[in-house]
Amino acid sequence: MWSIRERTLKMIMEASKDSYPNEFGAFLRAEHNIIYEIALLPGTINGNVHVIFPMYSIPIDFTYVGSVHSHPSGNTHPSDADLHMFSNTGPVHIIVGYPYNLNNFSAYTRNGDPLKLEIL
Template sequence: MWSIRERTLKMIMEASRDALPNEFGALLRAEHQIIYEIALVPGSINGPVHVIFRTYTMPLDFSYVGSVHSHPSGNTHPSDADLHMFSNTGPVHIIVGYPYNMNNFSAYTRNGDPLKLNII
């Protein structure tokens, strides 16, 4: 069962609001299936309908468990591009949607299946 710290989710929502009108994106860091931090990827490119992670700029870190990104449209369903990225970057992925409140997010597995994510 995956969980996320409430303060981490609040930070994600704030960063997503700050990125408007562009998407926000980061990697998730966890221990014992508890997401406790986000990690910004150097050189990421954020646009109105995409985030491009330059994964070659990241240090090797086994605490990364997936990704988070925002959808300014408010839709928290993954696109085909999202699903492709999920399959390459870890077991848990979060999409947050405008207006970036604590109720407008969805979590998915690397295969794009919905995932229950507890807020602690």
């Protein structure tokens, strides 16, 4: 079971609001299956329908467990591109949707299966 600190989820929502109408994207850091921080990857490109992570610059850091990105449309279901990225970047992934509140997010496994994420 995965959990996320409420303050971390609030930070994700605020960063997503700041990036609107573009998508926001970052990597997730966790310890003992508790997501406690996001990590911004230098060189990330945020567009209105995409986030492009420069995968070659991800540091070797075993606390990175997946990704988070926003969907300005409000839809929190993964696209085919999202599913491809999930499969390469860790066991847990979060998509947050407009209007970016604590009720509008979904979590997924690397295979794209829904994942229950408890807020601590």
